[in-house]
Structure formats: C-alpha cells, structure tokens
Amino acid sequence: MTTRQLHFNLFLHDTGHHEASWRLPDADPHAVHDLAYHQRLARIAEDAKFDSVFLADSPALFGDVGRRPQGRIEPTVLLAALAVQTSRIGLIATASTSYNEPFNLARRFSSIDWISNGRAGWNIVTTAGDAAARNFGLEDQPLHRDRYERASEFLEVATRLWDSWEDDAIVGDKQSGVHTDAAKVHAINHRGAHFRVDGPLNAPRSPQAHPLLVQAGSSEDGKEFAARWAEAVFTATPTIEEARAFYEDVKRRTLANGRDPEHVKILPGIVPVIADTAVEAAELEAELDRLISHEYARRQLAKTLRVDPEDLPFDRPLPENLPGEDEIEGAKSRYTLIVDLARRENLTVRELIGRLGGGRGHRTFSGTPVQVADTIQEWFETGAADGFNIMPAVLPSGLEVFAAKVVPILQERGLFRTEYTGTTLRDHYGLPRPANTLVPAQV
Template sequence: MAHPQTRPGRQLVLNLFIYPGGHHEAGWRYPGSSPERLLDISYYQDLARSAEAAKLDAVFFADGPAQVDNIRYASRFRLEPLTWLSAIAAATTRIGLIGTASTTYYEPYNLARLYASLDHLSGGRAGWNIVTTAVPQASGNFGLAETPSHAERYARAAEFVDVVTKLWDSWEDDALVADAASGLFADDTKIHPIEHVGRHFRVKGALNTPRSPQGRPVYVQAGSSDDGRSFAARYAEAIFTAHQTVDSAKAFYADIKRQAESLGRSPDHVKILPGISPYIGSTEAEAQRLYEELNDLIQPAYSIAQLKQITGIDFTGHPLNAEVPLDAFKDAGPAKQVASRFQLVVDIVKREKPTLRQVIDRLAGARGHYVAVGTPERIADEIQLWFENKAADGFNIMPPWFRGGFDLFASEVVPILRRRGLFRHDYTGRTLREHYGLPRPESVYATEARATA
C-alpha cells in the first residue's frame, strides 16, 4: 500500500488508556512489567510524560466505585482518578487528562467542583468520562439494595449532566474581576444560582468555583447500548467504544454521527474513539509470539469469571478446547451487566465458532476491544484503515503491558502515522478541546444576556 507523506485536513485523535498492570489481564506478570510500582505516582507521571512527548491527545483513567470479585489473579484495584490526574497535571503541561466518574454514585455539585478544579489547575486539560456504573458490587457501597435499572441509570445521568452543565456555566467568563484598584473582586451580577428542581436532584447553586479555562471539561462517554448511543449523541464530545470489526465500527460511527446531527450538533464535534490493543513485533511471527506468551500467563479461573461478568453465563466446567455453543446465550436476555459487551461476545461466537479457550484469550487481550497483532507497519495500516473508512476518529491506545507495550507504540507506530500525515508532529493548542478540535462552549447565561440585550 502506498502512503502519501503529507495529507492536510482530518487528523487522528490518540489517547493513552492507562490501566494498572496493562490491558492484557496477565500483563502485570509479563517480563519487564513493574507490578511493584502500581501504587507509585511517579510511575504514572513518567507514563504521562512519555505520552506527552509523543504528542498524544490525552491520558485516560477508568474507574469504578467498588472492589470487583476477580482481583485474585489480576491487577483490578482502583485509585481515585481525579486525585491521580491532579498529580499528573503537575508533572505535564499539554496532554489532556480524562477521568471516569459515575452519575449513579456521585452528586452533581461535588463532581462539578472536582472537575472544575482539575481544569483550572491543569490550564484547561480536563475531560469527564461519564458512566452510569452497572457493576452490582457498587450499589452496596452506597446504601442501595440493588443496582438501579439500565433505564433508571440513564434517566438520572441525563439530569445529572444538565445540572453540572448549569453549574459550570453559573459563573460567566468575566465574573471574576480581581481589580485591586477598585476593590471589586467579582461581579456578582454575573454569578447565577441555577435553582434546579428535577426528579433526581435539587441544586440551588451557583458553583463556588469560577468558570474554568475550557468553559467546561470535555464530555466523554463510554456506553454503546441503545440508551448509551442516544445519550452520547446528545451530550458526548468524545465516545469510547469497543468493536471487533471495521464494519461494526463503521455502523456505530455512522449511527452516532447521524443522531448527533439530527439533534442540531455538528458531527465533527463528536469524536468516535474505539479501543485498540497493539501487540507489536519486528516481524509478524515475533508479534504473534508476544501475543501467545501473554496468553500463556492467563489464569483460566479469572478469565471464566470475567466472561461470566460480561455475559451472566458461568462456563465453569466447560472444556477449554470445546466450541462455545451459541445456544448458551439464548436465555441470557439483554447483556447482564454491560449490554454492548454482551452482544460483542455473542457476535464473536456466532462469527468465529471459537473454543472457550479462544474466547477467553480474545477477552484477556483487552476485555473485548480490538486486538491488533503485527509489525509497526501493520498496526499503522489498521489504524489508517479504520480512520479513513469512517470507523473511527482516533483510538484509545491500550498497551497489553506497561511500560514496554506503550514504548513500542510511541517509538515505532506513531512515527509511521506522522509520515503518512495522519498525526501531529507537535501540539498546536494547550487545552484538551483544542487538541480534539472542539469549540469552547459559551455560558448559557452569557447567551441569554446577549439575546435580551
């Protein structure tokens, strides 16, 4: 395939998805990994500085407010991401900082303060990954007898986003005056209580933090169910998603862009970012050996527990080398915990007729995200194929182990993408919105004031 050396226009978005121990479930065991440093903030600061040196758009931290059941064999603990990202903000200057927070288990006012603070202290680099949290272990940590239904979580999420948007807008941009000569610190006529009363929340406001550098953090979303897609089309400015084939990704991409446009939004302001986990070797055979070496470190008991968490089906006792029967899924109903991932597993079984071992190997690599195995050129080809066929606006890079998996991507794949004119040589902006090519939103109160002037 011939590749032009420069091409104007559309550029890839690339985020580094940092997951303790690596995205392969046994990545923490791979030679060269550093599991003893997983609670050392300098380890993550070093990773973020390397991602910034490669001019990536952002680092991303996932989160969930519960200890999951299958920590026995994998690095499945969580550190609170806003604390984490604040420490990374202090060690970097340009790279975006995206962290997950749940609309089911936060309150809007506290969340609005946390992300506004991160946006201020980072100079406008914050992004909020909006999740509704399906894992059943979380509800008991917050006094709930059971996890709210899928529909109820999304209804709360919609109101939650409306509330925090009002809070982040409640200070107009010029409300903070700080004029020592006149003694005027803030123009309180430009600070607005929001007086929100809704089904889930009653919030007076205003926020006690001035409007942040980006106006508000970038809205990121990670659901691919029907409710998740509708929510994303209405609110999200970047969407994290999982697909196994370019055709599936193209269909998702077209659907989200169409829905966003029907709501009066610019499709260019909704970035579709699938996950890709690259296994890189100097030859195809070397890359395949790397993939097999990591899979050889799998603990099947962990993998089968993870498969049960995704599908609600317990394959304990099913021979590893026997084909997974499609009938096993017929009575499972909608995906037990994460609807889109359930369907992804069903599609793999239907399309490939794999053995149980092949299914758990596939999920071990990146929990259902796309696993690409090959030379740097081959990985770049895959990224370019998805990008140019409107299956993706960019990718969340999910190295199978740290640091080596990311260092290979940064040193071997990123330069190829640059030579093809697909990725930046340097930052042109300072904020995450500028990296993503997103506008800075005007405060709703400023808009209303202008309309009535």
C-alpha cells in the same frame, strides 16, 4: 485546505491491558500504586503528541484480587498529580453519575481544569453491577434506563453549574473594593426527578468552561446519551465493519440531536502487540495468552453472561440458551459484543477467553509497526474512526514501542500531528469552547 488528522488517547491501565501482563518478567506488580510510573507514562504520551491520557474507574472492587492488580488510586486525585508533571496532554478520568452528586463532581473537574490550565476531561459512566450498588446503600443496581435518565439530569445540572459564573465575573478592582461582580454569578435553582441543586458553583468558570465530555456506553441508551452530550466516544468494535456501523450511527444520532457530528470524536479501542517482525509479535502475544488463568477467566465470563461456570466447557462453543440483551441490566453493549464475537467466529470458550484476555472485546492484533500503522490508517480513512483509544497490551514497553515506531510512520504520512497547535484538551480535539447557557448571546 485543512487535512483531517488522527486523535490518540492513551488508556492507562495497570501493567497493560492484557490480563496476564503483570506476570511478564519485566512487569512491576506494584506499579498500579506508583505515582512516578503513571507520570512517566503520561510524559511518554505527551512527547509523542497524544491528545490525552485516560484513567478508568469503578466504585467497587472489580474481579478477583488474587489474579491481577486491583485497588487503583482514585483517578481525579491521580490526574491532579499528572497535571503538574505535564504541560500539554489532556487528562481524562472516569466518574460515575450513579454514585456521585452533581455539585461535588462539577467542582472536582472544574478544579482539575484550573490546575491543568484547561486540560481536563470527564469520562461519564452510569456504572453497572450490584457490587457497586451495595457500596452505596442499595441492594441491587438501578435499572439500565433509570441509570441513563439520572445521568442525563446529572449532566444538565453539572453543565449549568459550570455556567453559573460568567467568564468576566471576577474584576479584581482594588480601588472600588469589588472583587467579583455578583450580578454575573447565577443560582441555577434546579428542581428535577433526581436532584435539587441551588448553585451557583463555588468555583469560577474554568479555562475550557466545561471539561471535555467523554462517554463509553454503546447500548441504545448509551448511544442516545452520547449523541446528546458526548464530545468524544470510547467504544469497543472488534471488526472494521462494526466500527463503520457504529461511527455512522452515532454521527447520525448526533445530527438528529441538533449538534455538529464533527464535534463528536469516535475513538475505538485497539490493543496492539508490536515487534520488529510479525513472528516476534505473534510470539509475545502467545506468551501473554499462555499466562492467562483460564479458570479465573471462565468465572468472569460466566458472570458477564449470567450463567454458571459449569455451563461453559472450555472446548465447546457458548451455549445456545443465553439471555437476550433485553434481559441484561448491567453492561448491555459489552455483553452483546462478547456473544456476537463468539458466534461470528465460532469460538470455543477457551478461544474466547484468549481473545478477551487481551482487550476485553476491543480490537486486538499483533504485528510490525508498519502493519499497525496500516490498520490505523485503513480504519481512519474508511469511516470507522476519528482516532483511537490506544490500549497497550503491556506497559510501559507497549507504549514505548508505539510512540517510537508507529507514531513517526503516521506523522510521515501526514496523519498525525508533529507538534501541539493549541494549549487545551478542546484545542487538541478541534472542539469549540462551550457558550454560557445561562447568559444571553451577545448580538
């Protein structure tokens, strides 16, 4: 009988996921633009046998450039550079369906899959925020539901483009002078509400056929989208009860969409602060929290909650008259997560800022390697996760400690691989290679 094992994705983010990580004495404030830095982190994760690394992105400058590193390298470009410095670990990048076109993006991810020999993944986002909209000739962001409708049609087009070449289309017959069997390369002739695309793609079907499809929205629209399209889901669930409810909900929706729930891996984010003793871990966490710029953080929180900063006194709870989720056209699920966290634990604004500074609503905790491993095992074995989106509070040290001290514990318990057993990202996640939707199944 095959033993179920954890899946780990490393979320690479500047000098770490804690917003004050760049202010620590050993941090390099210029690391965000350093290719060698990213390559080193990817190799550490690969040596630890992680399934994948992941790069977030936004088509707008996010937040206050004066307060933390900004202006990252475009992620699909960076993935190409990581591909040549690694050999087995999966490579996932974020790209927006709101501010790209299906043909260009399908070709880009197909190219990464070829360059990496089958290790590409696409984190599909619809992109909230007016700042991004104004970079693409719009006054305001499209409505939440409209963004997801566009995203669904975007995926229909992209997947058909990836299928527009049959696997054996290239014959390379020198004697006959036939390089490619033209009858096995198909136009898609898509005509929809958002896109008109003839095809075929100007790239043959790649090693994985499609990149691994990842999704990170947790609103109602987001969960429905995940149930139809996603093969891995990144989610923020700060408590195990919320994680179990989310896990069960997405798996149920996946089954209702006619898909195998085992083919969707649920990966909550965790932000561990790890040290040899619990006291040392708590001291590091406290040092990071002390370095938070509270005034800046309050402005960011006010922007998320759609209120004025003056309405958020530091030492009082959130005001009662906040907008409901239905009134939010931005990141609905993150808005609800923040408000629910503050209400549930009766946090003051100052306390809430401290909780969000470490992981923006993801599960954060400090402890020893054994305590971290115990937490991961409990979530995994009690229906809260198929694995985790590992988000070290500080990089590279947080990753180094996790790889050197937490991973071996989980390997000894039989919960995590000691060697890769496949070569593609789909192999790592135990997912099948997609059948070609444009070719009748062979009987």
